Amino acid sequence: MDIEHIDDPETGELPVPPEPATDGPDVKNDAVPEPETDPDAETPAGTEP
């Protein structure tokens, strides 16, 4: 039977975070748009597309 171990079967221990790594360059997020409406939304009844 295919079994994937989630915890250590002997100790029941959980995964532990590794040491920090900060050598990489800092990266800023880009600006996202704020659309007024969802272009894929259905046209409200009684209005022209």
Added chain:
Amino acid sequence: MTIERFVPQLVRSGAPLCTLCGGETMNGLNCTCAAEAMWLYRASQGRFVTDACHVRDLTDDCVDGTNLRQMQAVSAEYRLTGTLYQPTDVATIFALVRTNRYGAHLNISYAPVVGTSHDAFFGRFAGNHDIYLSARGASIGTIRTGDPGATGFRDWPETLLAQAAGLLDLGAGETLNSEYGRGKCYAYLTPIDPDTTWWPDYAGIPPSSATFAVQFKPGTYPRFDQYGRKVGTFSTAGGFTAYGNTRKRLANGHLLGRLITDRPGYFVDTATAARYWSK
């Protein structure tokens, strides 16, 4: 239970208009700040409730977006310490978040998200973005994710998250994949949740080795051996709650767990329990 609060960045999603820096509207630039507000809520166990605009204000940065190192400084203003990874293995971050004891910022490129059901910008954005990972998703291979451009948490496939993380644009024509190899990510992990967040409050303090708890209502349930083979059944007339300390994934995706308080030594299918708590 995971402590989480979704924080949007866009006005159309419910965020307040963010006017800073001499009158500039910053909402579109504030995904990392919105994710930080979610991060702060988790790391403080619900004590710190803030929004993207306030986080942005704390950075004193009026130029373009923000980065994870700036969020580390914001966390420090709240006397909270996380762990910054630039980079680490994305599989490591997923494994930690799947324990439901950590949240994390995840820097991504939105390019692979465009055209999927997870695209919050309807095809109008494909740049660098920041999202918040809250917990394991409802189905295997997914992570409960807060995209600040959306309106709430959704389960994202780990495969999509990993692909988007690897394509993060580092500038100068480099991505994480090209610079460090595939399977890497930029992430900022919360401190581990205290045990109290997952105790079933009526079941008492768990043994130190406990990693999960289950509640069985009155009934008859299958019992297994340590390899996941069914060996019989057990019955409970009044129902019970028990802690356990070893879990293994069965072929059907369910988690096999060994009980250590009530019915010690029993291996049960945790999916047959009425309730399930996990560290």
